[in-house]
Amino acid sequence: MGEIVLSDVRKSFGGVSIIQGIDLTIKDGEFVVFVGPSGCGKSTLLRLIAGLEDTTDGIIAIDGRDATRLPPARRGLAMVFQSYALYPHMSVRKNIAFPLRMAGMPAAEQDRKVEAAAKVLNLTPYLDRRPSQLSGGQRQRVAIGRAIVREPSAFLFDEPLSNLDAALRVSMRQEISELHQSLKTTMIYVTHDQVEAMTMADKIVVLNAGRIEQVGSPLELYKTPANLFVAGFIGSPKMNFIEGAEAAKHGAHTLGVRPEHIAIAADGPWKGVVGISEHLGSDTFLKVQVDGMGPLTVRAGGEVELHYGDAVSLAAQPGKLHRFDAAGHTLSA
Amino acid sequence: MARHVSNSRKAVVTALAWGIGLLIFFPILWTILTSFKTEGEAINSHPSFLFFDWTLENYHTVNERSDYLGHFWNSVVIAVGSTLVGLLIAIPAAWSMAFVPGKRTKDLLMWMLSTKMMPAVGVLVPIYLLARDTGLLDTKLGLVIVLTLVNLPIIVWMLYTYFKEIPGEILEAARMDGASLGSEILYVLTPMAVPGIASTLLLNVILAWNESFWTLNLTAANSAPLTAFIASYSSPEGLFYAKLSAASTMAIAPILILGWFSQKQLVRGLTFGAVK
């Protein structure tokens, strides 16, 4: 079980409103990712759910029960922190067993559960070490181990992978996804990282300045962003935005087109000159200065041989244009 | 310190440093040496440095004639007692200020500090009269109370600076793991802060052991700690140099040893974290 429902949840710090009315339903077993720019309130929202901060207003219900005023320990949630927050004076075994010890579980049962968790997370050889004697990835696994032994109704992760190097991040990301597959427990995951959001989530919640901009599956957000903010935030490199005459031609205030949806075509309507070109092997990213429209980022194939100053013609793939009104809302097709 | 320094320069600096170091240490060394001399040898007009008849007699005499052990015990009770009581009050307070800071936490810390700045002599009379009227004059309990209050600001401050270095996320993790406030402090904060708490304890035992204003003014025969006992040698009895030296050596030895362990903490504790 692990259904979490937020109704008009608000939070202010000293009069400054940080979370401005969040309504959100997280279904049991779902993997939900919160993304948004730095300072938009992702961590704050997670901490409200955890009970580490009081809500200023609104209701948080867990499994149909009002948990708004419950202390963190009684919400049945487990949290994995960005800094891992392991207890440095305890061995890995004691770290993982700590929540069980706090729950007053008999020692033998604690041992059994710790051993089982360690096995799942490949930590068995390290059980008697201190956290300081572990690598970053191992510490991360201990933090996860400490969360899973409690069998919580939901896991909360606050940027758990941001302290790891790129390669480790990819493998830990997959481990967490696998863990979700096998446990089928609700997970709420905060990240900055596009790729993490797109690959792990069942459902992405895009936050901006304490408000939800859009909720949807990764592909929904990618294909049908609700507004300029989501369109610009999801996808990498960023969607190109075009204003002025070209947009007016399509009956929009702003026109959006993703770099991967622009083709190099000899007869293309947009003529320009190549500025920077980045050859990544698999792809080539071009910055093209288009006459009368400004710069566009274009994702071309790896074999494209275009360099600074080359003239080029571009065309948007049919049906891949996004249109936005003056307020930034998406206009229906 | 990977700088290259020529050996000859290092030799000169070493000689200078040792010379000055020994000069500064000399009064202590001289006291220790004198404590092993006979009274006659101690006031010899041609004092000998090492070549005298070493004797332990002074230590025996001091212990027998005066109630040295009694005074020593008073010092221990007063110094350790006031520090432990202080820690008991200060740990929760420092926890609050370090981990649940509010708008007024800073002002509160500064205010605690300001109580330490009040000169003792400004409250000598009322404290004396209060102690007299409550029967706490010349009792160990009275001094424990006074020294606890005198050193409480330092204890709170030192603990605060140590607690500040512990990431709050770890305590939050404990809270998520189902720890009550008591368990959080007992099983997570305190073990993590053991080095800091130990340093605080050490420094405060030293300060309380050597505290000389209140111990001299609030005690007489019964509960006099070593500070007051030694001060009584300022009477003509002090002319027994060897015995004075033996008593002094015994009074400072434990604290010299503790002090050598606490050099680093000393800086932090006595500057209220202003110099680390």
Add this chain to the structure above:
Amino acid sequence: MATQASRTASRLMLSPAVVLLFLWMIVPLGMTIYFSLLRFNLLMPGTEEFTGFENYFYFFTDPAFWPALVNTLTLVLGVLVITVVGGVALAVLLDQPVWGQGIVRILVIAPFFVMPSVSALVWKNMLMNPVNGLFAAIARGLGLEPIDFFAEAPLASIIVIVAWQWLPFATLILLTALQSLDREQMDAAEMDGAGPIRRFVHLTVPHLTRAITVVVLIQTIFLLSVFAEILVTTNGGPGTASTTLTFLVYMQSMLQFDVGLGSAGGIVAVILANIVAIFLMRMIGKNLEA
């Protein structure tokens, strides 16, 4: 980490310390202020009467007041000059590579751990005594007349003793500050062609200024209350030659039992200390924000 529950707990856990310190500060201080306005002598119980600021008048016109004030300032300034100058020199010396550095450090720091009554007695009797003291023996050995330090220069002698006790403190703090000096910055300056003297003046001294300020302020707080050293060596004499404000108040209240007068003096001492304290608190407060 601030939920209502944790804030409530926080207030509960803070209150014993706050209440105790509040009482410790307010009750005796209030009593001192009250006593200072009374004619109140312990030898004449029951004769207390309100006299307004009479005690302050007597305190300021006491023939010992001005000498005591001058002695207090001389003592504080003398010790500060010796410990800061000596402390900087020693800290720079100990910051160099030295064989047996740890032991030298211990030797230098040791006097700080000696209780005031012991250091006062050791200096008074075994070193400075004109007949049996070591200095007298050395003087005689050199064919000089031994000096009776406490008769001829009582305040200076006390300054030496107190400076000996506090030199380690200054050294230790300045050394700690020196060691936190950025080595790379030093190396960069050396690469830029700055010699050792210019490096000391332009990098080391500014870096030490803050630590020196801290040393000066903290020592001042403690030095204003020097007591045991005077009690054990000179008892404030000869005459008033080594009487400080603290000692004057002690004599008036504990020896002459004139509680009213002593209390007025105590309040004067509090005001004096507070002037220093304000500066110190500013320094520490600034550091708290950083």
